[in-house]
Amino acid sequence: LRKLDEISLSALSMDIMAREIVLAIAVEFSYEIVSVAIVDEKNNTLDWLALASSEPELAAILSEFPPRTIKDSVNNSLASVHLIAGTEKQPVFVTGIEGVFPHELTERFQDTNTRGAIEKIHSSILCPLFFGQKALGVLTLSSDRNLHELSTYEHEAIEGVVSLTSLALYKAKIYEDLQRTTKQLGDANKHLKELMDVKTEFLHIASHQLRTPLTSLRGFLEMQAKGEFDTLPVAERRELQNNMFSGATQLNSIVNDL
Secondary structure, three states: OHHHHHHHHHOOOHHHHHHHHHHHHHHHHOOOEEEEEEEEOOOOEEEEEEEEOOOHHHHHHHOOOOOOOOEEEOOOOHHHHHHHOOOOOOOEEEEOOOOOOOHHHHHHHOOOOOHHHHHOOOEEEEEEEEEOOEEEEEEEEEEOOOHHHOOHHHHHHHHHHHHHHHHHHHHHHHHHHHHHHHHHHHHHHHHHHHHHHHHHHHHHHHHHHHHHHHHHHHHHHHHHHOOHHHHOOHHHHHHHHHHHHHHHHHHHHHHHHO
């Protein structure tokens, strides 16, 4: 329990924390297989974060599966049917490992090099991991012993392990969610800055496009207000008036585009 407490304080990544936790449990209690799976609410799956074994041949097989590559639908998983989807938070005892792990993992266990070790597994315990009323996942312990006949000491030890594992994973989940949210906020802020830059550029171009015909119109109107049109030949006066009309039309077009 002290070792698990140290792990929970030192590691922040959920994957790293889960790997260190299952390895510590497997070594200290000499379980054939120890695993941690978490609920992925977004995809409605149970994702295996870490698996470990005190048996070298089994450990070699389990190391082939990186974190979160083994998944199972929450609706299909034995763990979720008994634990996550239910209201009971008590461990569930299962003979052997039938239905405990996803098919791809149990199929790999049928390899001739590990079949003997797998056949030695007598029973498994599926321990629900909760924080308050929130279902986090499942801690699974598989052993060559009959886990139905645990001593009071081991029952209490497992309760402590489940409690610490739940707290550690919840802390890691909060940290990862915070990291993800921080990144999302950073990306959103960067995108917002890009939009502000685009808006500034747009306003610069738009003001330039508006200012050009307005300056021309203002000059023509100033000439007309001073009576300078009256001294011009008719053809030149008409040309200036056409230019004013053209400028007004151009302004109208720009406003329509905006």
